[in-house]
Each structure stands twice: as structure tokens, then as C-alpha cells.
Amino acid sequence: MSVIAAPAVRLAGLRYRWPGAQADCLDIERLDIASGERVFLRGPSGSGKTTLLSLVGGVILPQAGSVEVSGQVLAALSSGARDRFRADHVGFVFQLFNLLPWLSALDNILLACRFSPQRRARVAAAGSTPAAEAARLAARLDLDPGLLARPAAQLSVGQQQRVAAARALIGRPGLVVADEPTSALDADRQQAFIALLLEECAAAGAALLFVSHDQRLAAHFDRVLELDHMNRASAACAAEGGA
Numbered sequence: 379m380s381v382i383a384a385p386a387v388r389l390a391g392l393r394y395r396w397p398g399a400q401a402d403c404l405d406i407e408r409l410d411i412a413s414g415e416r417v418f419l420r421g422p423s424g425s426g427k428t429t430l431l432s433l434v435g436g437v438i439l440p441q442a443g444s445v446e447v448s449g450q451v452l453a454a455l456s457s458g459a460r461d462r463f464r465a466d467h468v469g470f471v472f473q474l475f476n477l478l479p480w481l482s483a484l485d486n487i488l489l490a491c492r493f494s495p496q497r498r499a500r501v502a503a504a505g506s507t508p509a510a511e512a513a514r515l516a517a518r519l520d521l522d523p524g525l526l527a528r529p530a531a532q533l534s535v536g537q538q539q540r541v542a543a544a545r546a547l548i549g550r551p552g553l554v555v556a557d558e559p560t561s562a563l564d565a566d567r568q569q570a571f572i573a574l575l576l577e578e579c580a581a582a583g584a585a586l587l588f589v590s591h592d593q594r595l596a597a598h599f600d601r602v603l604e605l606d607h608m609n610r611a612s613a614a615c616a617a618e619g620g621a
């Protein structure tokens with residue numbers, strides 16, 4: 379008997395309006411992202427890409443419709459359970475990296491494991507330890523080992539981006555969500571970063587939902603999604619931003 383994996387992400391009848399806004403930001407009838415699929419999400423500034431990623435991560439909840447991640451309806455979880463689910467199953471690389479500035483780069487990476495028993499278990503199942511896995515990912519991201527002991531606040535923006543990527547990837551979550559993760563990297567590092575992200579996601583069977591304005595990166599992905607084409611509220615969302 380074959381087992382069909384739940385999609386990594388399933389949106390159905392989704393509507394989201396920011397508090398105080400006059401119109402919906404997102405109105406998406408349906409979107410499925412298959413397990414292991416690599417999706418490049420594109421859309422003009424202010425079109426709702428970051429909002430969509432926040433919904434997929436369960437950081438915010440829609441007013442209507444549902445968001446499922448790996449078969450779990452996020453709104454069915456209490457706020458605390460949603461935080462734990464996110465820690466176990468979703469790796470974020472956000473525009474604002476949310477590193478803790480006073481913690482070392484290494485401790486920032488390890489934090490993802492500290493909050494997630496499932497990530498720790500997956501690292502152990504692969505025959506490694508969180509510290510060894512953090513060092514492996516850092517080396518693959520071309521982060522000098524000497525940098526790992528430094529407080530995150532003392533790193534360049536490009537270095538912080540790579541620390542954030544290692545933190546997202548450690549312990550192999552089933553979904554990686556990345557918002558402009560290469561914006562502060564030079565061209566060579568950008569290519570290395572994308573290659574690593576894709577390889578690590580493939581090795582983990584993780585789906586990747588990736589937002590970038592850099593069109594050249596789209597070729598690396600299985601599918602390009604135009605947010606404006608699937609968002610029935612796109613005109614209203616853009617107008618709201620300009621209001």
C-alpha cells in the first residue's frame with residue numbers, strides 16, 4: 379500500500395485582512411505546495427508576500443479559510459501548541475532575521491534545537507549532535523568557525539543572514555520559508571547559499587517557499603507562483619499599502 383504524504387502547505391478559501399485595514403490583503407481560493415516541492419513566490423512590493431509567509435508559519439491567523447502545514451490545520455492548535463508546531467516543523471529565514479543579538483552565532487543556531495524536541499531527535503537520528511550539525515551547516519555557508527563564538531550583533535548583515543539560514547535548517551524541518559534571504563549577499567555567496575538551501579531541503583525532503591525580487595534565482599525552483607495572479611484581493615492590498 380502506498381502512503382500519500384500530506385502536502386507541505388495547503389491553503390483553502392483563505393482571506394486575511396490586517397487589523398484596521400479597509401480591505402483584505404489576501405484572498406486565495408486554493409494553493410497546494412507538495413512535500414519536497416521548491417516554490418519561488420513572486421510579486422510586487424506590498425503585494426502580500428510576507429503576509430502570506432506569516433500565515434503559512436502560523437504567526438498570524440486568517441479571518442476565513444484554512445492553512446494546513448503537513449496536514450495540520452494551524453488554527454486548530456492553541457497559541458502555545460502552534461509555537462511548538464512551528465518550532466518542530468517550519469524553518470524561517472526572514473528579512474529581519476530575528477537573531478538574539480547578545481547570543482553568540484552558535485547559540486542562535488542551537489536555539490532552534492533547544493525549542494524543538496523533534497529537531498533534536500532528527501539530529502540524533504542522523505547520528506550527529508546539535509553542536510556538530512551547527513558547525514557543519516556554518517561551514518557549508520562559508521561562515522568562519524571563529525565567527526560562531528561572536529555575539530550575533532557583531533556580525534555583518536550577510537553573516538547574520540547565513541546564521542539565520544543555519545538556524546532554519548538545523549534539525550531538518552519539513553518546510554523552510556525564506557523571505558529575501560539573499561538580499562545582503564554578494565553574487566558568489568548568493569549562488570552558494572541557494573545551492574546549500576536547495577541541497578539541504580532535498581536531503582531533508584523539505585518543501586521550500588522562497589520569496590525574492592531577484593528574478594534570476596527563479597530558475598532554481600520547481601515552480602514560480604505569481605502572487606498577484608492567485609490573490610483575488612491584489613488590487614485592494616496594493617491600494618491599502620499606498621493609502
Ligand SMILES: Nc1ncnc2c1ncn2[C@@H]1O[C@H](COP(=O)(O)OP(=O)(O)OP(=O)(O)O)[C@@H](O)[C@H]1O
Pocket residue numbers: 396397403421422423424425426427428429430615616618619620
Ligand atoms: N504588521 C502590519 N500591520 C498592518 N498592515 C501591514 C502589516 N504588515 C504588512 N501590512 C500591509 O500588508 C500589505 C502587504 O505587505 P507585505 O509586507 O506582505 O508585502 P510584500 O509583498 O512582502 O512586500 P515587500 O516585497 O515590499 O517586502 C501592505 O499593504 C502592508 O502595508
